[in-house]
Amino acid sequence: MATRIFIDGAAGTTGLEIRDRLADRGEFELLVLDDAQRKDEAARKEALHEADIAILCLPDDAAKEAVILAEGSDTRIIDASSAHRVSDGWTYGFPEITGHDKIAEAQFVSNPGCYPTGFLALVAPLVRAGLLPADWPFTCNAVSGYSGGGKALIARYESETDLAFRTYGLDLAHKHRPEMQKHAALTHGVLFAPAVVPAYRGMLVDIPLHLGAMATDPRSDDLRAALAEFYSGSGVVTVREEAAMPELLLHAGIAAHDGMELFVFGNEGGWNARLIARLDNLGKGASGAAIQNLNIMCGLPETTGLRL
Structure with missing residues (x-):
């Protein structure tokens, strides 16, 4: 029997991309509301209760309201909002x-943000x-494609x-x-500098580190080796072995991609480093x-239907 999926907010950027990825998935039955029903609270509540799993692609306040509407049901929820x-x-x-085990057993799963995914x-x-010391004052510089800002920012970039x-x-x-801060178990908040560039999708997340000032005395090669070991069994995250490259590019016409690449660059001696993640923000x-x-959550291979 197919798992019933309801995407609340299916007309938004994230919702449309999820629907596209599920279009040929026979394991799932999509519960779809028409344009009028999408804004009808009773229709949404019925769909939320009927679904086995609901995916919320909504603004934060609307996502909280959807969780309340789902109360009293056994519906499992993936919330793509923050x-x-x-x-x-x-x-x-x-x-x-x-x-993986925690997610497999969870009723309520909160999707990570795009920038935090790289960080x-x-x-x-x-x-x-x-x-790396948990009490280090981390900084993070990042650029994203404009689709991450939703319909308003997409319209702005495509008109201006x-x-x-x-x-x-x-x-x-x-x-x-x-x-x-929470999910990296850091003592201090992150000094975060986000930016948007004129590309529809794609993202670079860059963390500069002065390794020579750390009591842990790490080297860039040690960081790369540790990341490679950590993600050695992953079909989604790849740690690149290149220790030195003249540049790292983000192309405006990049195709949709569900993987992530991690890079560690260091200077001679490895005293300074830049940790960089390249991924598709969508x-x-x-x-x-x-x-x-x-x-x-459905007990399927995690990469099924992903664009890798």
Whole structure:
């Protein structure tokens, strides 16, 4: 019997990409509401209760309301918003970091943010291994394709064709910071500098490190080796072995991709390093992650249906 899936917010950017990835999946039956029903609370509540698994592709407040509507049902929920990423009772949906078994057993799974996916993939394993100190004042510079801002930012970039670069979060209180700190088990909040470039999708997350100032005295080669060991069994995350490259590119016309590449670059002697993640903000950073979590929750191979 097919697992019944309801995507609440299926008309948004993330929802559309999830539907596309599920289009040919016979294991699932999609519960679909028409345009009028999508905004009808009673119809949404009925679908949320009828589904085996609901995927919320909604603004934060609407996602919280959807969880309330689902109360009294046995429906399992994957929330792609940022509403529950640091909430008690929710399992953080980053299987490589959280653990596949926890996600497989969870009723409530919160999809990671796109920027935190890159940051945590690099930092969390190295803090756990004792190679990076948990009390280090981490900084993170990142650029993303404009699709990460939803329909409003997509319309802005596609109408204002002279936009070349947009930095934001200038109040230093970006909503992704709490999950970055919590799920990497850091003492201090992350100094986060996000930006948007004129590409529809794609993302680079860059963490510069002054290794020579750390009491743990790590070297860039040690960090790369530890990450390679940590992700050795992953079909989604790849640690590149290149120790030196003249440049790392993000192409405007990149195709949808649900994997993630990790790089460690160091200077001579390895005293300084840049940890960089390259991923699709709509793939492993959003829709691809939701599908990966869905597969795990349904007892299927985690890479089924992913674009790798």
